[in-house]
Amino acid sequence: xxxxxxxxxxxxxxxxIKDQDRDTLGKLIFEMQPADVADLAEQLEHEExxxxxxxxxxxxxxxxxxxxxxxxxxxxxxxxxxxxxxKIVQExxxxxxxxxxxxxxxxxxxxxIDSVQTEVREELQKLxxxxxxxxxxxMALEYVAVNANATVQExxxxxxxxxxxxxxxxxxxxxDDYSRLSGAVSLKDLVLEPxxxxxxxxxxxxxxxxxxxxxxxxxxxxxxxxxxxxVPVVDDQHRLIGRITHDDIMDVIExxxxxxxxxxxxxxxxxxxxxxxxxxxxxxxxWLIVGLFGGIxxxxxxxxxxxxxxxxxxxxxxxxxxxxxxxxxxxxxxTVAVRGLATGDISLVGFGRxxxxxxxxxxxxxxxxxxxxxxxxxIWLADILIGSVVALSLILIILNACxxxxxVPLVLKRLNIDPALATGPFVTxxxxxxxxxxxxxxxSGLFRFSA
Amino acid sequence: xxxxxxxxxxxxxxxxIKDQDRDTLGKLIFEMQPADVADLAEQLEHEExxxxxxxxxxxxxxxxxxxxxxxxxxxxxxxxxxxxxxKIVQExxxxxxxxxxxxxxxxxxxxxIDSVQTEVREELQKLxxxxxxxxxxxMALEYVAVNANATVQExxxxxxxxxxxxxxxxxxxxxDDYSRLSGAVSLKDLVLEPxxxxxxxxxxxxxxxxxxxxxxxxxxxxxxxxxxxxVPVVDDQHRLIGRITHDDIMDVIExxxxxxxxxxxxxxxxxxxxxxxxxxxxxxxxWLIVGLFGGIxxxxxxxxxxxxxxxxxxxxxxxxxxxxxxxxxxxxxxTVAVRGLATGDISLVGFGRxxxxxxxxxxxxxxxxxxxxxxxxxIWLADILIGSVVALSLILIILNACxxxxxVPLVLKRLNIDPALATGPFVTxxxxxxxxxxxxxxxSGLFRFSA
Numbered sequence: 001x002x003x004x005x006x007x008x009x010x011x012x013x014x015x016x017i018k019d020q021d022r023d024t025l026g027k028l029i030f031e032m033q034p035a036d037v038a039d040l041a042e043q044l045e046h047e048e049x050x051x052x053x054x055x056x057x058x059x060x061x062x063x064x065x066x067x068x069x070x071x072x073x074x075x076x077x078x079x080x081x082x083x084x085x086x087k088i089v090q091e092x093x094x095x096x097x098x099x100x101x102x103x104x105x106x107x108x109x110x111x112x113i114d115s116v117q118t119e120v121r122e123e124l125q126k127l128x129x130x131x132x133x134x135x136x137x138x139m140a141l142e143y144v145a146v147n148a149n150a151t152v153q154e155x156x157x158x159x160x161x162x163x164x165x166x167x168x169x170x171x172x173x174x175x176d177d178y179s180r181l182s183g184a185v186s187l188k189d190l191v192l193e194p195x196x197x198x199x200x201x202x203x204x205x206x207x208x209x210x211x212x213x214x215x216x217x218x219x220x221x222x223x224x225x226x227x228x229x230x231v232p233v234v235d236d237q238h239r240l241i242g243r244i245t246h247d248d249i250m251d252v253i254e255x256x257x258x259x260x261x262x263x264x265x266x267x268x269x270x271x272x273x274x275x276x277x278x279x280x281x282x283x284x285x286x287w288l289i290v291g292l293f294g295g296i297x298x299x300x301x302x303x304x305x306x307x308x309x310x311x312x313x314x315x316x317x318x319x320x321x322x323x324x325x326x327x328x329x330x331x332x333x334x335t336v337a338v339r340g341l342a343t344g345d346i347s348l349v350g351f352g353r354x355x356x357x358x359x360x361x362x363x364x365x366x367x368x369x370x371x372x373x374x375x376x377x378x379i380w381l382a383d384i385l386i387g388s389v390v391a392l393s394l395i396l397i398i399l400n401a402c403x404x405x406x407x408v409p410l411v412l413k414r415l416n417i418d419p420a421l422a423t424g425p426f427v428t429x430x431x432x433x434x435x436x437x438x439x440x441x442x443x444s445g446l447f448r449f450s451a
Numbered sequence: 452x453x454x455x456x457x458x459x460x461x462x463x464x465x466x467x468i469k470d471q472d473r474d475t476l477g478k479l480i481f482e483m484q485p486a487d488v489a490d491l492a493e494q495l496e497h498e499e500x501x502x503x504x505x506x507x508x509x510x511x512x513x514x515x516x517x518x519x520x521x522x523x524x525x526x527x528x529x530x531x532x533x534x535x536x537x538k539i540v541q542e543x544x545x546x547x548x549x550x551x552x553x554x555x556x557x558x559x560x561x562x563x564i565d566s567v568q569t570e571v572r573e574e575l576q577k578l579x580x581x582x583x584x585x586x587x588x589x590m591a592l593e594y595v596a597v598n599a600n601a602t603v604q605e606x607x608x609x610x611x612x613x614x615x616x617x618x619x620x621x622x623x624x625x626x627d628d629y630s631r632l633s634g635a636v637s638l639k640d641l642v643l644e645p646x647x648x649x650x651x652x653x654x655x656x657x658x659x660x661x662x663x664x665x666x667x668x669x670x671x672x673x674x675x676x677x678x679x680x681x682v683p684v685v686d687d688q689h690r691l692i693g694r695i696t697h698d699d700i701m702d703v704i705e706x707x708x709x710x711x712x713x714x715x716x717x718x719x720x721x722x723x724x725x726x727x728x729x730x731x732x733x734x735x736x737x738w739l740i741v742g743l744f745g746g747i748x749x750x751x752x753x754x755x756x757x758x759x760x761x762x763x764x765x766x767x768x769x770x771x772x773x774x775x776x777x778x779x780x781x782x783x784x785x786t787v788a789v790r791g792l793a794t795g796d797i798s799l800v801g802f803g804r805x806x807x808x809x810x811x812x813x814x815x816x817x818x819x820x821x822x823x824x825x826x827x828x829x830i831w832l833a834d835i836l837i838g839s840v841v842a843l844s845l846i847l848i849i850l851n852a853c854x855x856x857x858x859v860p861l862v863l864k865r866l867n868i869d870p871a872l873a874t875g876p877f878v879t880x881x882x883x884x885x886x887x888x889x890x891x892x893x894x895s896g897l898f899r900f901s902a
Contacts, residue, residue, distance in 0.1 A: 005798060035676040043801050067676075069796060160643050168680065169639050170621055187638035188620050192611050224705065225486040225518075227698035229619065229680060246697045247678035250704060254675065257708030258790055264715060265786035265874070266779060277811035284783050285816050291779045292820050295772025296827055302768045309764055316760065316767035317753045320883055321746025323771060328717060328742045328876060332735050335716035339709055345520060347456060350494050360728035365736050369743050376747055423716070425779060432771055 005036070010043050017044075017051050026055055034060060038067035050079055058084075059091035066096050070103070071274040077104060082111045090120050093167070095140035095248070098127035135219050136212040138252070139233040139242030142166045145173040146199055148182050153195035155185065168245050170229045174203045181232050181240045183207050209234045212241060219244060220252040221344050260342055263420035264335070266290075287425045294429030298436055305440040308447050314381055315443055318373075318390060319436065325369060325394060326401040326435030327428050333358050333405030334423045341409060341419050351410055355403070362402030366395040385446065393442040397435040404431060456487070461494050468495075468502050477506055485511060489518035501530055509535075510542035517547050521554070522725040528555060533562045541571050544618070546591035546699070549578035586670050587663040589703070590684040590693030593617045596624040597650055599633050604646035606636065619696050621680045625654045630690045632683050634658050660685045663692060670695060671703040672795050711793055714871035715786070717741075738876045745880030749887055756891040759898050765832055766894055769824075769841060770887065776820060776845060777852040777886030778879050784809050784856030785874045792860060792870050802861055806854070813853030817846040836897065844893045848886040855882060 016025040029037055029052060037056075041049045041064065053061050053076060065073050065088065077085065077100070085104075089097045089112060101109055101124060109128070113121055123141050130136025144162050146155045155172055172190065174183040183203035193202050209232045210219050222228065223246060233242040266287025274280055302309070302319075309315055337354070340346025346354060370391035378387025408427055409419035421427075467476040480488055480503065488507075492500045492515065504512050504527060516524050516539065528536065528551070536555075540548045540563060552560055552575060560579070564572055574592050581587025595613050597606045606623055623641060625634040634654035644653050660683045661670050673679065674697060684693040717738025725731055753760070753770075760766055788805070791797025797805060821842035829838025859878055860870035872878075 156642055191607055191642050224701050250675050253704050265782045267783045267787055277808055280812045281815040288816055288820055291775040295775045298771035299768035313760055317750035319770045320749035324742040324746045331716045332718045336718055357728055361731045364732040365739055
C-alpha cells in the first residue's frame with residue numbers, strides 16, 4: 001500500500017532506530033513500497049538510512065536504493081561493503097544492476113564483478129560498456145523471444161520458464177533463425193489464439209525497434225510519439241539484444257525536462273537530493289561567475305558613455321527596465337524553441353518560418369512596451385525627445401533579444417550542442433550587454449545631435 | 452514504419468496536393484504512422500492540411516488529429532463540419548473522443564452529441580463532465596473487468612469479446628458483486644494459469660487505484676513512483692469506472708514540465724504549434740508588462756538615491772551586476788525547489804532543513820562573488836571603502852535572493868498555488884528591486900557616514 005510521508009512517521013521511525021527496535025521497525029517497513037521507503041529514508045540522517053538498508057533483504061534493499069535520489073544512493077553505496085552490494089546486485093534486473101554498479105568507482109566495480117554469480121557477471125559485462133544515456137544504457141536483458149516458426153503453445157511454454165525472471169511483460173518478441181528481430185506478438189493475442197497456430201501467422205512484423213547506440217532522448221521521443229510500452233533493442237546486424245520498458249522512459253522524459261530547466265536556471269542537473277552545501281555551491285557557482293563577469297563587462301560598457309550619464313543622470317534610472325525587457329524577451333523566445341526542439345515539435349525543417357513568426361511577435365510586443373515606456377519617460381523627465389529615443393531603443397532591444405533567443409537554440413542544435421544552453425546565463429548576459437549598449441548608443445547619439 | 456520528415460518530403464506532398472493527385476498522395480500517407488502524418492501536416496498551410504485530413508478514413512483522420520499540436524488541431528476542427536467530426540469521433544477510444552469534443556465550443560459539442568451513435572453519446576456524456584486535468588479527464592472507458600468468482604477461462608472469454616475494442620491491455624481488473632474494485636490479474640498469469648482456476652486465487656488484491664477527481668500531476672507521480680503501466684479509476688464508492696494508461700501519462704509528465712518551464716519563461720503553455728503572431732504576442736505580453744512596470748518601479752527606487760549617484764556616477768555602472776546576481780541566485784534556488792516539489796522529491800516535510808541548506812549555499816557563493824566584485828571595484832575606482840561596501844551589499848543581496856527563491860515556492864505550495872509562479876517574472880522582478888535597494892541604501896549610508 002502507498003504510505004503518506006508525515007512528520008509523525010519520520011519521528012516514529014527515528015525513535016525505533018534509536019531504540020534499536022528491529023522487530024517493530026521491520027514490520028513497519030515491510031508493509032511499505034520500496035519507493036515510499038526511499039522517500040522516508042531521504043528525510044533521515046545517513047546513519048539512520050544505513051540502519052534501514054541493513055534491515056532489509058537484499059532484493060528490497062536494492063529496490064529502495066534504486067528509488068533514492070542519486071546523491072543519497074551514492075553515499076549509501078559508499079558505506080556498504082562489497083559483499084553487501086554483491087548480494088543486492090544479484091537480486092536486481094540486469095538494467096538496474098548495471099545502473100547501480102555503473103556509478104561506482106572502477107576498483108569497486110571490479111571487486112563486485114569478481115564476486116557475483118557467473119550469470120550476473122556476464123550480464124554486467126554485457127551492459128556496463130554502453131553509455132548511460134543510450135538505448136544500450138537503458139535496456140534490460142530480461143525479455144522473452146521465440147522463433148517465428150514456433151507455435152502459440154511453444155511460446156507459452158517459453159513464457160512459463162521465464163515467468164519469474166521477466167517482470168512487466170507486454171509482448172513476446174519474434175526472431176528468425178539468426179536471432180534477427182522479425183516481429184512481436186502481444187500477450188492478448190497469445191491468450192486468445194489457438195495453441196497450434198504458428199507465431200509467424202499472428203505476429204506484427206511492422207514492429208518498431210531501436211539501435212543500441214540511439215540517444216535516450218530519441219528513444220523517449222519514439223515512446224511518446226508512437227505510444228509504446230516497450231521496445232526491442234537491436235545491434236547493427238538487427239539481432240535482438242535487449243528490451244526497454246516504459247517505466248525507464250518516464251524517468252528519461254522527466255530527466256530531460258529537468259536537464260533543460262537546470263540549464264535554464266544554471267543549477268546542477270540532479271541537484272535535488274544533494275545535501276552538501278559545498279557541492280551545491282560548487283555546481284551553481286560557475287553560472288554565477290558567468291553572470292558576475294557579464295555584469296562587470298556591462299559596467300565597462302556603461303563607463304564608455306560616462307559623459308552622457310553626467311549630462312542626464314536619469315539615464316541610469318532606466319538600466320533595470322532596459323535589461324529586464326531584453327532578458328525576458330530573449331528567454332521567452334529561447335524557451336519555446338528549446339522545448340519545441342526537445343519534444344520534436346519544432347524541427348530544423350521550417351527554421352526560417354519560425355524566425356519570421358518570432359520577429360512579428362517581437363515587433364508587436366516591442367511596440368506596446370515602447371509606447372508605455374516612452375510615455376512614462378517623456379512625462380517623468382518632461383522631455384519628449386528623450387522619451388522617444390528610449391521607446392525606439394526598446395523596440396530595437398526587443399527585436400534583437402527575440403532574434404537571438406529564437407535563433408541561438410536552432411544554431412546550437414545544428415552544431416549538435418544542447419540547445420538548452422541558449423536559455424542559460426550565457427545568452428541572457430549577452431542580451432543584457434547588447435541591450436544596454438543599444439540604449440546608451442542611441443542616447444549619446446541624441447545628445448551629440450542636440451548639442 | 453517511421454518516416455523522416457525532410458524538406459523534400461514536404462515539397463513532394465505540396466506538389467501532389469497542388470496537382471490534386473489523390474491516388475499518389477493517398478498511397479504515400481497510408482504508409483505513414485499517424486504521428487508522422489501529423490508532423491508533416493504541421494509544416495503545411497491550413498488548406499493543405501485540410502486536404503490531407505479529408506483524404507483519410509475517419510479513424511486515421513482522428514488519430515492524426517490527436518497527434519497534432521493543440522492550436523493546429525483546433526484550427527482544423529473549426530474548418531470541419533459536424534458530420535465529418537461525428538464520423539471521426541465514433542472511431543476513437545472514449546478518452547480521445549472526449550478530449551477532441553471537449554475542446555470544441557459548447558454549441559458544436561451539442562450538435563455532435565446529438566448526431567453520434569447512442570453508445571458513443573453515452574460515453575461522451577459520462578466523460579465530458581470531468582475536468583481535463585484530473586483522473587476522470589484522463590481515463591478511458593475501455594477496459595476488461597471480471598468478477599472475483601469467475602474462472603481463468605471465463606476471464607479469457609470476456610477478453611475475447613473485447614478483443615478489438617480494448618487496445619494496450621496489460622491486465623484484467625477484478626471486481627466484487629457490487630462493481631467495487633478488488634484486484635487485478637496480469638495477462639501473463641492469465642496465459643499461464645490453468646483454465647479452471649478461480650480469479651480470486653490468482654489476483655493481486657493490493658492493486659493501486661486512483662479516485663476520479665485526483666489531479667493529473669498526482670496520477671503521473673504515482674505512475675512514476677510505482678512504475679505503473681495502467682491504473683484503475685474508482686468513484687467515491689470504490690466502484691471501477693475507468694482506466695488510465697501509461698501513454699497518456701507520458702504526455703502529462705511532459706505537459707507538467709512544459710508548464711513549469713513556460714511559467715519560468717513567461718510564455719503561454721502549449722505555445723508550440725501556435726502560428727498566429729497576434730496570439731503568441733497576447734500570451735507573452737502580460738509577462739513583459741510585469742517586467743516593464745517592475746523596471747519602472749526600479750527607476751523610482753534609484754531616483755530616491757539621486758544625490759548619491761551625483762556624487763559617484765560610477766555607482767550606476769554596477770546596476771547590471773547587482774541585478775544579475777540577485778536574479779540568478781533567486782532563479783537557481785527557486786528552480787530546484789519547484790522541480791523538487793513537482794517530482795515529489797522535495798515535500799513540505801523538511802521545509803526548514805531545506806532552507807538551512809540553501810542559506811549555507813548562498814553564503815558560500817555570496818562570499819566568493821563578493822570578494823571578486825569587491826576587488827574589481829576597489830581597483831577600478833581606487834577606493835577600498837566603496838569596494839568593501841559593494842562586496843557587503845552583494846552578500847546581502849545573494850542571501851536575500853536565495854531565501855526568497857527557496858521559500859516562495861514552498862509557501863505557494865502550502866497555499867495551494869502553483870509553485871512554478873516563483874520562478875517567473877514576478878519574483879525575479881521583486882528580487883531586482885530589492886537588490887538595487889540594498890545596494891543603494893548601503894552606498895548612500897557610506898556617503899553619509901564619510902561625509
